[in-house]
Amino acid sequence: MKEKIYTIPINEAFAVKQGCPMCRLYALSRDKALDYITGAAMMEPDVRVESNRLGFCREHLSVMLTTKKRLPVALMLESHMDEAAKAVYRSSKGFLSGGFDPEKLADNAEKLARSCFVCARAENEMGHYVDNTVYLWRTETDFRRVYEQQEFFCLDHMARLLRRAKKELGKRDLAEFTKVTAERSAAYHDRVREELARFTRSFDYRYLDEAKDPRVKVSCENAAAYLESDGK
Numbered sequence: 001m002k003e004k005i006y007t008i009p010i011n012e013a014f015a016v017k018q019g020c021p022m023c024r025l026y027a028l029s030r031d032k033a034l035d036y037i038t039g040a041a042m043m044e045p046d047v048r049v050e051s052n053r054l055g056f057c058r059e060h061l062s063v064m065l066t067t068k069k070r071l072p073v074a075l076m077l078e079s080h081m082d083e084a085a086k087a088v089y090r091s092s093k094g095f096l097s098g099g100f101d102p103e104k105l106a107d108n109a110e111k112l113a114r115s116c117f118v119c120a121r122a123e124n125e126m127g128h129y130v131d132n133t134v135y136l137w138r139t140e141t142d143f144r145r146v147y148e149q150q151e152f153f154c155l156d157h158m159a160r161l162l163r164r165a166k167k168e169l170g171k172r173d174l175a176e177f178t179k180v181t182a183e184r185s186a187a188y189h190d191r192v193r194e195e196l197a198r199f200t201r202s203f204d205y206r207y208l209d210e211a212k213d214p215r216v217k218v219s220c221e222n223a224a225a226y227l228e229s230d231g232k
Contacts, residue, residue: 009129010025021159037064192223
């Protein structure tokens, strides 16, 4: 398999063959975005304009607050709040003698509350990973074999891969790609469902030994990883 800069992370994620490889790629994208915004880029004018506009979700802001760069983070939050004042409050005037328009105010607040610089940057990179995963499957025989050896694809990433494949693959390849993707995830679904049943059964004194199986012990976590992607 020919290695290129954009294929290296994909090949590394798929080499693990445990869990959802696309979730590993999202985690990589998220961590790179966090490193970027908490590094020197934090003070770059064009980055500040974008971070001021988008802000940060609670999850990613909490990570940023654990760094030792609290002054730069505070400066970013300061300028973001100035932008928020314009985007939310000053843009919501004009209702009943110059008061706030409740619909505009709600829409503006909701829009800002749901935006995040880190999420947007990670999502943009994740889109490239999805595209290139389908491309590698189409062009590299070795990658097809590795793809078939994956433990599963979480529901969210399975959907994204299939939607991209529908745009990029011919009818025959699409049928094969869909079959492999669905079979890997469906098999995992059935296995985790059985392990969950064994876990719940272990609370009955007659089946105490069920909980000794390591996979049964983490069946709830495994089900969550399958149902909810890292970076949905």
